[in-house]
Amino acid sequence: MSSTSTSTQQQMDQIKSWLLAKKPEIEDIDPDFDIVENRVIDSLSFTEFILFLEEVSGREIQVYTESVDVFRTLRSIQDNIINGTAA
Amino acid sequence: MTTELIDAGYSQSIDRLSNLSVDTYYNPYKTFAWPESLPDRQWWMSQDLMTVYGTPQMQQLDESQLMALSKWESINFYSLNIHGIRELLLEVTKRIHSPGYEMPSKFFHHFIGEENEHMWFFAEFCLRYASKIYPDRSVKLSSETYEPEVESLLVFIRILVFEEIVDYFNTRMSMDASLHPIIQQINAIHHQDESRHIAFGRQIVKQLFTQVSAKYPERLQMIEDYVKRYIITSIQSLYNPAVYKDAGIAEPHSFRRALLDQPVRNLYHKQFVKRNVDFFLKTGIISQGIFQ
Numbered sequence: 001m002s003s004t005s006t007s008t009q010q011q012m013d014q015i016k017s018w019l020l021a022k023k024p025e026i027e028d029i030d031p032d033f034d035i036v037e038n039r040v041i042d043s044l045s046f047t048e049f050i051l052f053l054e055e056v057s058g059r060e061i062q063v064y065t066e067s068v069d070v071f072r073t074l075r076s077i078q079d080n081i082i083n084g085t086a087a
Numbered sequence: 088m089t090t091e092l093i094d095a096g097y098s099q100s101i102d103r104l105s106n107l108s109v110d111t112y113y114n115p116y117k118t119f120a121w122p123e124s125l126p127d128r129q130w131w132m133s134q135d136l137m138t139v140y141g142t143p144q145m146q147q148l149d150e151s152q153l154m155a156l157s158k159w160e161s162i163n164f165y166s167l168n169i170h171g172i173r174e175l176l177l178e179v180t181k182r183i184h185s186p187g188y189e190m191p192s193k194f195f196h197h198f199i200g201e202e203n204e205h206m207w208f209f210a211e212f213c214l215r216y217a218s219k220i221y222p223d224r225s226v227k228l229s230s231e232t233y234e235p236e237v238e239s240l241l242v243f244i245r246i247l248v249f250e251e252i253v254d255y256f257n258t259r260m261s262m263d264a265s266l267h268p269i270i271q272q273i274n275a276i277h278h279q280d281e282s283r284h285i286a287f288g289r290q291i292v293k294q295l296f297t298q299v300s301a302k303y304p305e306r307l308q309m310i311e312d313y314v315k316r317y318i319i320t321s322i323q324s325l326y327n328p329a330v331y332k333d334a335g336i337a338e339p340h341s342f343r344r345a346l347l348d349q350p351v352r353n354l355y356h357k358q359f360v361k362r363n364v365d366f367f368l369k370t371g372i373i374s375q376g377i378f379q
Contacts, residue, residue: 036228043231044316047224051328055340060329063224 031075108197115204131161133263141351156334163330165209166221171249172206178242240295247288251363353378
């Protein structure tokens, strides 16, 4: 495994841990599990989640309503926030 | 919408507040003598309202750094006002002259007009003296919907929480002689109008809560949890990493987290929301305080 992918995995582990702490009744989060629909995050925790993602990814995230789908799954967060340039 | 607002005291209150709005009306576009510029090296916000106040982190910043931080914290505060007003304008406009809101619509006209003007002068301040408005980070997720009456109650609770916290800051800064006169003035004028909006907000929240309690008692625990979380979220929004970055503070996210972890900050948070919490306790919307 390359150092880049190791770093990505560590970042994703941090994100998963943060989410699991918000919803202790869930044991694990599948990459395609919808964390919005299943209320792991909601409107009131969304901003804190964005700030946490900024800290983990080291980049500023611009939030617009149309880009909420980017934050729905771990897979999308990895593709668009951790490895990508969206949002 | 089946909301029926029938309390006689409520009706009299609507009339009284509407008349006050007419009697105290001013033209905001002519009210302020905006200075061409404001010096960076000054207090832009009362020190005891700053997010570092009372913390060890404050001791590590010199006066020049604290003044810079006060500038960006004030711009964040006015930016939050702008975003909060946008939401309340949308929500109140959706309800004006719709079934169930026949009585308060008279005051809604003043409310919408005055809030639009507040949004203008806060934006004017941000753009004139900082050339920016911090972006809104909040999002309403579509997975959360409730019965219309419950939605309306949550809307007016959000408006009231927002206005009460803002008013605490406005009141303090309007009387703080260490601040530039234009800063004191915008806070004083906002406080003057908000006192009516808060009085109205308390009335409509009480009315809607009475209805929801009777019709949807199963929602009351959710509403209590929501109110508490919304107040906490509102306080957290004062701590903006973009502000710390603009003030030249290294590792702004860690700095934010460290401040929020300081137990002393809860003493100040408790003061900021005291009137809010007392009202929600008195009306039975919440059963326990926040920031204990």
